[in-house]
Amino acid sequence: xxxxxxxxxxxxxxxxxxxxxxxxxxxxxxxxxxxxxxxxxxxxxxxxxxxxxxxxxxxxxxxxxxxxxxxxxxxxxxxxxxxxxxxxxxxxxxx
Numbered sequence: 001x002x003x004x005x006x007x008x009x010x011x012x013x014x015x016x017x018x019x020x021x022x023x024x025x026x027x028x029x030x031x032x033x034x035x036x037x038x039x040x041x042x043x044x045x046x047x048x049x050x051x052x053x054x055x056x057x058x059x060x061x062x063x064x065x066x067x068x069x070x071x072x073x074x075x076x077x078x079x080x081x082x083x084x085x086x087x088x089x090x091x092x093x094x095x
Contacts, residue, residue, distance in 0.1 A: 001068040002044040002060055003033065009042050017063040023050035043068070051079070 002014065011028055018025045027047035044065075050056055057067040 001070070002046065003041055003066045003068045004044065006040040006042055008064070009044070013063055014044060014046070014060065014065065017060045017065070018046065018048050018050075018056055020059050021050060021052075021055045023048045023056055 009030070011030075014028065015025045025046065025048055027045075029045040031043050031045070033041035033043050046056075048056055053070045053072055057070050060067055
């Protein structure tokens with residue numbers, strides 16, 4: 001999730017920040033920030049296809065936007081499971 005003021009919002013700049021990390025923007029949802037009464041802040045929810053969301057978060061911050069939150073999704077859990085299983089296989093082969 002990205003937070004920005006209404007006047008600083010640009011879908012094309014956000015998409016460019018995502019694409020700078022060799023990722024594709026799948027979904028972009030814009031809502032008003034309900035935590036701040038009468039503020040001009042927007043919350044932009046992004047859905048991207050990339051294994052490393054922290055790289056995308058850094059890129060978005062370089063473009064001057066505030067990254068409020070991001071989720072890693074199931075891909076990192078799958079990577080960890082695969083790494084653990086590979087370590088077990090190597091251990092088995094060394095016996």
